[in-house]
Amino acid sequence: xxxxxxxxxDIGKEKFETKILTFQGKDGAIEAEIPLLNEKQMDMVIAxxxxxxxxxxxxxxxxEIVQIIDEAxxxxxxxxxxxxxxxEKLLPIVTGYNEEIVRLGLTSYLKTFRKHELQRFLVEDLxxxxxxxxxxxxxxxxxxxxxxxxxxxxxxxxxxxxxxxWSLISGLLVKAGNIGKVASAEPFFAxxxxxxxxxxxxxxxxxxxxxxxxxxxxxxxxxxxxQSGVVVGYGGNQSLxxxxxxxxxxxxxxxxxxxxxxxxxxxxxxxxRKAWQSVHQAALDVIRYDQQGCYSPHLFYVQRGGKVSPRxxxxxxxxxxENYQKRFPRRPLSMEExxxxxxxxxxxxxxxxxxxxxxxxxxxxxxxxxxxxxxNIHFTPSCLNRVxxxxxxxxxxxxxxxxxxxRHLLQTIGMAANPKxxxxxxxxxxxxxxxxxxxxxxxxxxEAGWHHDGRFNLLDLVNMVDIESAAEESSERFAPYVD
Amino acid sequence: MDQQxxxxxxxxxxxxKDHLEEEDFNEQALxxxxxxxxxxxxxxxxxxxxxxxxxxxxxxxxxxxVPVNAFKEVALSCTxxxxxxxxxxxxxxxxxxxxxxxxPNLHIYDRSMILNFKQRFMGNIEKVRMGVLFPTEKEMPxxxxxxxxxxxxKEFGKEGSGYLMNESGVDMDRxxxxxxxxxxxxxxxxxxxxSYSFVHVLEELERRGKTFSLPKGSRILDTGGFKNxxxxxxxxxxxxxxxxxxxxxxxxxxxxxxxxxxxxQFYDDGNESIPAVKSGPHWIRTRVIHPLTGEEMPKxxxxxxxxxxxxxxxxxxxxxxEDIGIELESGFLLLGRVQGAEAKGCSITLAEFxxxxxxxxx
Numbered sequence: 001x002x003x004x005x006x007x008x009x010d011i012g013k014e015k016f017e018t019k020i021l022t023f024q025g026k027d028g029a030i031e032a033e034i035p036l037l038n039e040k041q042m043d044m045v046i047a048x049x050x051x052x053x054x055x056x057x058x059x060x061x062x063x064e065i066v067q068i069i070d071e072a073x074x075x076x077x078x079x080x081x082x083x084x085x086x087x088e089k090l091l092p093i094v095t096g097y098n099e100e101i102v103r104l105g106l107t108s109y110l111k112t113f114r115k116h117e118l119q120r121f122l123v124e125d126l127x128x129x130x131x132x133x134x135x136x137x138x139x140x141x142x143x144x145x146x147x148x149x150x151x152x153x154x155x156x157x158x159x160x161x162x163x164x165x166w167s168l169i170s171g172l173l174v175k176a177g178n179i180g181k182v183a184s185a186e187p188f189f190a191x192x193x194x195x196x197x198x199x200x201x202x203x204x205x206x207x208x209x210x211x212x213x214x215x216x217x218x219x220x221x222x223x224x225x226x227q228s229g230v231v232v233g234y235g236g237n238q239s240l241x242x243x244x245x246x247x248x249x250x251x252x253x254x255x256x257x258x259x260x261x262x263x264x265x266x267x268x269x270x271x272x273r274k275a276w277q278s279v280h281q282a283a284l285d286v287i288r289y290d291q292q293g294c295y296s297p298h299l300f301y302v303q304r305g306g307k308v309s310p311r312x313x314x315x316x317x318x319x320x321x322e323n324y325q326k327r328f329p330r331r332p333l334s335m336e337e338x339x340x341x342x343x344x345x346x347x348x349x350x351x352x353x354x355x356x357x358x359x360x361x362x363x364x365x366x367x368x369x370x371x372x373x374x375x376n377i378h379f380t381p382s383c384l385n386r387v388x389x390x391x392x393x394x395x396x397x398x399x400x401x402x403x404x405x406x407r408h409l410l411q412t413i414g415m416a417a418n419p420k421x422x423x424x425x426x427x428x429x430x431x432x433x434x435x436x437x438x439x440x441x442x443x444x445x446x447e448a449g450w451h452h453d454g455r456f457n458l459l460d461l462v463n464m465v466d467i468e469s470a471a472e473e474s475s476e477r478f479a480p481y482v483d
Numbered sequence: 484m485d486q487q488x489x490x491x492x493x494x495x496x497x498x499x500k501d502h503l504e505e506e507d508f509n510e511q512a513l514x515x516x517x518x519x520x521x522x523x524x525x526x527x528x529x530x531x532x533x534x535x536x537x538x539x540x541x542x543x544x545x546x547x548x549v550p551v552n553a554f555k556e557v558a559l560s561c562t563x564x565x566x567x568x569x570x571x572x573x574x575x576x577x578x579x580x581x582x583x584x585x586x587p588n589l590h591i592y593d594r595s596m597i598l599n600f601k602q603r604f605m606g607n608i609e610k611v612r613m614g615v616l617f618p619t620e621k622e623m624p625x626x627x628x629x630x631x632x633x634x635x636x637k638e639f640g641k642e643g644s645g646y647l648m649n650e651s652g653v654d655m656d657r658x659x660x661x662x663x664x665x666x667x668x669x670x671x672x673x674x675x676x677x678s679y680s681f682v683h684v685l686e687e688l689e690r691r692g693k694t695f696s697l698p699k700g701s702r703i704l705d706t707g708g709f710k711n712x713x714x715x716x717x718x719x720x721x722x723x724x725x726x727x728x729x730x731x732x733x734x735x736x737x738x739x740x741x742x743x744x745x746x747x748q749f750y751d752d753g754n755e756s757i758p759a760v761k762s763g764p765h766w767i768r769t770r771v772i773h774p775l776t777g778e779e780m781p782k783x784x785x786x787x788x789x790x791x792x793x794x795x796x797x798x799x800x801x802x803x804x805e806d807i808g809i810e811l812e813s814g815f816l817l818l819g820r821v822q823g824a825e826a827k828g829c830s831i832t833l834a835e836f837x838x839x840x841x842x843x844x845x
Contacts (some may be wrong), residue, residue: 046737081830158828185827236835258831333775335807337827339787342774343805346550349532353525353557366775381836409831 003090005034005187007194009052011044011205019212023185025093025195026332032094032187034212036280039220045179045209046227052206053177058148062132065172067082068204070115072196077110083192087161095159095186096331097289102161105288108445113169117448124449125458132174132462141469146462148174149229155215155243157234159185161291165193167232170374170457172197178208179224187212215239221246228460230254254460256297256453259294259411260381262301263440264399264425265313269416270306278416279313281441283320285414286368290330291384294445294453295412295436298382299389301399308429311359314372318361321368321386330386337385338366344383345369345456360370368413377404396425400432407433411453412442487562487587487797490518494591494766494796498598503765511609511766511793515800526799527739529553544770544779548789548803551744554582559798562587571627573743582788584627587797592746595794596631597638599764602685604704605639607726608671611700613644614661616653616676616684627743628707632675638837653680662695662729671700674729678705678721678738685724696730705730706739708820722754740817746794749814764813766793769776771810772803782810785818 002020018034022029037045043237050331057065075081079088087106089148092099111117122129128136135143152171164180168190171178178191191210198205213220221243225231230252233243247253263285269278287298300317302310331342348371351359359372368386377391379402393399403410410433415422426437435454436446449457476482497511517537520527526549530536535547549559553572558564564585569592573582586592605611615632623629636644647658665672674681681703688694703725722733734753740761741748747767751759763769771786772779780786788808791801809816 007485025813156586160828234829236831238838257830258829258835260831291826292830294829296828296830298830320685334502335774335785335787339774339805339807342787343550343552343803346803347552347556350525350529350550350553350556351526352532381831381833383833406836407834447649 001028002031002033002245003086003351004214005032005191005210006182007191007198007208007210008035009048009209010047011041011048012046014041014044016041021187024057025096026386027093029378030090030093034182034191036213037211039223040221045211046099046151046224048206049177049179049209050227050364052204053150053175055204057172057175059175060175062129062173062175065175066115066118066122068197068201069113069118069169069172071200073110073113074194075196075200076193077107083196087189087192090188091161091186095161096189097161097199098328098331101288101328105444106162109165112445113185118169118173121170121449121457125456131464132156135465135467138466142472143467145465146174147465148175148462149174150462152176152178152230152232153224153228154178155231155233155235156182156190157181157183157185157239158292160289162185162189162193163234164190166452166457168193170461171232172208174458174461176229176461179228180208180210181215182210182216184212184220201244216242218246222248225251232256232386252460254455255481256294257408259453260406260409261295261297261412261414261443262299262379262403263414263443264396264417265298265300265302265440266415266417266425267303267306268418268421270303270308270313272307274416275306275308275313276316278440280320281439282414282416283317283324284441285443286317286321286386286388287324287328287330290386291382291388293444295446296384297380297388297412297414297443298384299391301377301393304392304394310374310390314359314370314390317388317390318368318370321370322363325363325367325386333385341369341383341385341387342366344387353448355453365440377402379406396428400428403429403434404432410434412436412438412443412446414438414440416440486522490515490796491591494793495594497793498591498594498764498766499613500555500765508765508768508793509543510643512546512791513537513540515793515796516540516543516546518796519561519799523559523799524770525553525557525795526559543768543801546791546801547798548801550803551582551742551805554584554744554798555580558583558585560585560587561797570625571630571743571810572625581625582743583668584798586746591794592630593634595747595764595766596634599748599750600635600639600765603752604635604673604702604739606702608700610639610641611644611671611673611674611702612642612661612665613640613675614647614658615645616647616674616680618648619646628677628741630653631741631748635675653683653687655684655691658684658695662697665697665701666695669698671698671702673702673704675704677707679707681705681725682721684720685728688728694728694730697788701729701731701750702737703729704737704739706741711773718754718757722757724839742802742804745790745792745800746796747792751814758818759809760815761817763792767791769808769810769815771808771815780810782812785809788815788817 017036021032076084088103091102131146133342135145152169182190194210225247228251232254233240234256239258263282302313352358354374357374362369371389374392413434520537530547532569533547567585567589569586571584613636617632620629620633647654722736725736726733733755736754739748739750749761749763751761768791770789788804788806806820807818
């Protein structure tokens with residue numbers, strides 16, 4: 001079957017090319033047909049979106065925008081709505097993830113964009129959300145207003161479903177026009193969201209576009225970026241570097257690179273009852289999207305000295321992953337992914353010869369792998385797709401010295417620890433580059449208003465416009481009512 | 484005779500056979516397997532972990548395949564690795580750790596190469612004047628390819644054959660002399676060497692605006708792919724260029740596929756169409772498996788190549804590669820090497836991490 005992807009504002013009766021992306025699921029293929037604009041058409045879209053951003057979007061109050069997004073999210077949360085049904089049907093085929101994982105993932109993700117969460121989002125970054133609507137008095141005198149750019153360009157990446165929503169919603173909240181380039185690994189969700197928004201508020205029809213082009217198209221990218229106020233880019237450092245080289249100095253670039261996250265289990269979490277719960281939650285973080293997210297754990301450091309040993313934790317983890325495999329099987333892997341996974345696992349197995357204390361646990365189909373290692377604890381990424389390492393540690397300093405050299409790559413820690421440890425360790429982990437600490441089981445569901453890679457969602461998008469108190473005082477002299 | 488000599492004698496006899504029953508290969512493979520299980524201790528541990536002891540292994544297809552990566556981790560040898568006559572090493576990229584293949588002596592390696600090269604590259608000529616586009620054995624004592632090429636010159640090279648290299652790479656002046664000479668004398672000429680050296684040659688010929696038309700019977704052997712050492716070329720363009728710049732038809736351009744971890748090479752019968760079917764002599768067999776389950780893929784479907792090389796008498800016969808291919812009636816298609824899968828999501832991949840660790844962000 002063929003499904004239209006993307007979204008275009010009204011640019012008249014233009015004939016445009018489309019690109020067909022094919023996804024092979026186990027019960028048939030889906031073709032995504034997505035607009036592929038030429039340069040002239042792209043310029044028309046840019047002009048249209050900018051105009052609508054200035055004339056329409058900026059005339060809405062932020063409370064109104066929140067209301068519209070809330071309604072859209074409500075429809076996407078409603079399992080009876082056609083868009084939700086389409087998402088539940090198509091996304092598992094497109095991304096390969098298990099249907100239940102997609103369904104549960106969508107719900108837990110979407111609910112972070114409900115009205116109250118969006119308000120939190122606004123307060124978190126701006127303090128006073130009215131800053132987006134009007135000049136607000138400042139404590140130190142004068143007034144300020146937060147003004148979103150005319151146009152934000154988003155370069156989305158990856159196959160984690162619905163990921164584009166973070167930056168698109170942020171863009172809308174600051175009343176910017178938005179043009180998003182979808183990833184060929186998941187080209188649908190952003191376009192559906194745009195359509196739902198327009199169904200709810202037709203006046204938004206020209207405020208955004210969702211398109212695709214082949215990455216690396218230098219001329220097209222340069223032209224678009226030079227007309228954008230902000231470019232938000234997702235991807236590996238290499239592709240971000242390429243993007244950056246095409247962005248003029250006058251355009252703000254917000255790059256979100258690939259990251260590595262991990263778990264830490266303190267001995268205080270390791271009595272026989274609690275350990276089981278912690279490991280159960282940790283395994284959940286592993287199976288959600290098969291570790292493809294930047295917040296997904298690659299490895300777990302387990303403190304020695306608890307009632308349950310690190311080695312036992314590894315075995316419990318193996319057990320949990322096997323159980324999850326039955327309920328939520330891993331997505332089918334490509335031959336390349338399969339080969340690199342099995343080569344990774346075999347290399348680990350060969351290491352047992354030199355380190356008899358090491359254990360490599362897995363089933364015969366290689367659905368998951370847990371490696372336990374204690375001789376030489378280290379910090380390297382997993383090959384993903386339900387492969388984790390468990391390693392013991394004595395004190396937090398050991399972990400800090402391992403991860404510190406990789407500060408630019410660190411993101412989330414899933415932690416099972418007592419309150420004192422939580423704050424003490426957070427303090428030192430923050431110093432070496434970690435930007436998010438959460439509970440095990442929550443690693444893949446960041447809370448509303450989180451600071452993605454330590455940054456602000458909205459503040460980084462806007463410019464503050466100040467009216468200094470001198471200007472206000474001086475204006476009084478020219479008032480018609482002046483005596 | 485000690486056990487190693489007996490085993491080597493067996494293998495040599497096997498390689499000389501011109502008639503082969505299915506059972507013969509099996510028998511020889513299983514004999515090597517129990518020898519290696521007994522004397523190659525890391526391999527024994529590896530087999531035990533898989534529950535594949537000689538009692539359980541009934542056919543060559545059951546012999547546990549050792550991943551190529553293992554050659555980086557442990558010394559896979561039935562004899563003291565310290566006493567090996569030759570140690571061939573992989574070029575090794577990540578972390579600079581190189582896989583090592585120990586050869587207590589090179590009798591079998593050399594015999595395997597000679598018999599096979601004669602049949603697959605030399606065709607019906609005894610000797611040919613050769614030019615080598617690769618460093619010498621002396622310069623690269625741990626390179627199996629350097630040894631292979633040296634052997635080719637020694638066994639099959641006419642007088643005047645030699646290396647066309649200098650400190651900075653291909654010695655273009657000498658190469659041009661040789662090519663001119665061949666054109667003038669009408670004597671067939673063979674250029675053999677690394678694929679990336681040929682790319683440099685092609686670029687240089689283009690820059691100088693030179694083309695040649697080598698005499699009939701001339702041939703080319705390239706091997707190893709481009710390995711980031713030169714501009715990556717599409718295979719089709721590569722053979723087109725080779726053919727048009729040197730006047731050797733694509734059917735006379737043979738690609739050799741070899742691995743440091745093996746003692747036997749595969750060849751195609753020219754590269755008229757891409758990818759060309761590769762095959763080896765009767766003492767090596769290839770299976771195509773699914774990397775996760777280890778099960779054989781149906782003929783015609785993509786999988787990972789496993790080679791069982793009876794020439795590997797001292798290390799392990801059966802190697803699990805990281806090469807993707809398809810099994811056909813007449814051999815297999817090599818579709819390329821797994822370079823570490825690309826990132827699907829926004830989590831970092833191993834390859835990217837290693838790259839970042841090597842070149843810290845400025």
